[in-house]
Amino acid sequence: MKTKRFFFLILLFGIILAGCHKEENLSKVDEGVTLKAGTGMLKIAIVSDIHYMAPELLIQDGPAFQEYLFQDPKLLAESPVIFQRLIQQLNADKPDLLIISGDLTKDGELISHQQVINLLKTKLDSKIKVLVMPGNHDIANPDAMYFNGSVITPAQTITQENFKELYEDFGYKDALSMDEHTLSYVAEPFKNFRVIFIDATIRPNPEDPNEPPLEGAITQETLNWIDAQIADAHGKHMQIIAVMHHNLIEHWENQSLIYPGYVINNSAEAAANLYQAGIRVIFTGHDHSNDITKYSGGELYDVETGSMVSNPLPYRLIRYYNNDRMEITTKYICGIQLYGFPVEVYARNYLYEHMVALFDYMLTNPPYSVPEELAAQISPLEASAFVEYYAGDEVMTPDEETQLYYYYQLLTTQGYSMAADVFYATYLAWNTDLPPQDNTLTLNLSEK
Numbered sequence: 001m002k003t004k005r006f007f008f009l010i011l012l013f014g015i016i017l018a019g020c021h022k023e024e025n026l027s028k029v030d031e032g033v034t035l036k037a038g039t040g041m042l043k044i045a046i047v048s049d050i051h052y053m054a055p056e057l058l059i060q061d062g063p064a065f066q067e068y069l070f071q072d073p074k075l076l077a078e079s080p081v082i083f084q085r086l087i088q089q090l091n092a093d094k095p096d097l098l099i100i101s102g103d104l105t106k107d108g109e110l111i112s113h114q115q116v117i118n119l120l121k122t123k124l125d126s127k128i129k130v131l132v133m134p135g136n137h138d139i140a141n142p143d144a145m146y147f148n149g150s151v152i153t154p155a156q157t158i159t160q161e162n163f164k165e166l167y168e169d170f171g172y173k174d175a176l177s178m179d180e181h182t183l184s185y186v187a188e189p190f191k192n193f194r195v196i197f198i199d200a201t202i203r204p205n206p207e208d209p210n211e212p213p214l215e216g217a218i219t220q221e222t223l224n225w226i227d228a229q230i231a232d233a234h235g236k237h238m239q240i241i242a243v244m245h246h247n248l249i250e251h252w253e254n255q256s257l258i259y260p261g262y263v264i265n266n267s268a269e270a271a272a273n274l275y276q277a278g279i280r281v282i283f284t285g286h287d288h289s290n291d292i293t294k295y296s297g298g299e300l301y302d303v304e305t306g307s308m309v310s311n312p313l314p315y316r317l318i319r320y321y322n323n324d325r326m327e328i329t330t331k332y333i334c335g336i337q338l339y340g341f342p343v344e345v346y347a348r349n350y351l352y353e354h355m356v357a358l359f360d361y362m363l364t365n366p367p368y369s370v371p372e373e374l375a376a377q378i379s380p381l382e383a384s385a386f387v388e389y390y391a392g393d394e395v396m397t398p399d400e401e402t403q404l405y406y407y408y409q410l411l412t413t414q415g416y417s418m419a420a421d422v423f424y425a426t427y428l429a430w431n432t433d434l435p436p437q438d439n440t441l442t443l444n445l446s447e448k
Helices: 063-071 079-093 110-122 160-166 220-235 267-277 343-364 372-391 398-413 417-430
Strands: 042-047 058-060 097-100 129-132 145-148 151-154 185-190 193-198 239-244 281-284 291-294 301-304 314-321 325-332 441-444
Touching (some): 063 343, 129 185, 220 239, 220 267, 343 372, 372 398, 372 417, 398 417
Parallel strands (some): 058 145, 097 129, 193 239, 239 281, 281 301
Antiparallel strands (some): 042 314, 145 151
């Protein structure tokens, strides 16, 4: 198995347990309703980074699968149970539309795609419309493997054309327009309401075709196509939102520099282009954090949704009152047990154990080479900061600020200045939430 990029620095300790929330009954909009500003409401569920792993891929747990998880810890073996619980909760939530913003599978295995599609078709309420797009994991991924103890063997993957065929009933068959160069497309699931899906994944990996794709960018050709689609929608007085797997803009300071591959490479150009074209909200994923950030150049919001295999297992419910108002709330997978623990407790402990170990490994090895005793003190601090960021609405407490300065000075005085600088920059960034709020937010999108 090819070595994946590590999360640069990582995740979990002090986090509030994800709660179960009852959702009140809301009026629904049918296809015959003409959406105009001030009339009607759509209820939209946003899900990202399901990373469904077909059970058949794990023939026998052992060193190979555990090495994979050490480098990139996710609740992969548990993903089928979590996904089925998600479907149950969505059936109770009764959204009009479900949007999945990429990474439907662990690593693009055909068998995983087939099972995701089967569950959506047989278990999800047929009244809920579904639109999907691929993420960086879903197509031609060399990490698609069967795991059998210490042995790995390749699993069958899919091409871009295969993805369109497999998911034809979830957006592609009825697309109003498709980009010639990517899997970007436009859907109109309800009258006068359009969704533009922007596939920005660079395939294959430009650094090494034998490594999984990670980075994203929107080419000029695709930007031109997007401009034309937005202009067409606005010319017909359509409401329009955008969806992309990668982040459009940074969600924490210096994210693109410290944690490359998660914000698209041409962020500044693309964000300016989308804003000038009239996009005000784009739903993203990829980074596994539940975070909302705002474009510095105007009223354009990047609403990122966390992952179904990473604590706190969130998804979004949106009440969209056309271009008047968008009410964003966050719900969480709950109500089931994993290995005798409530799912939210198990998810928290899983990330704590794995990420502290990974961060400790990274600190004690080159280029940082921090002594084990000191690394053991810092690892939980850095992990807790990242997990707070994953959960959203993070706030640095006075005690955390004191710890930041103490360990920064300690690392510096003991000669570990590189580790000190990285620790300071990331701990501060992950504990400082950029506006606006992340988990519950109302956006006024009225034209002025």
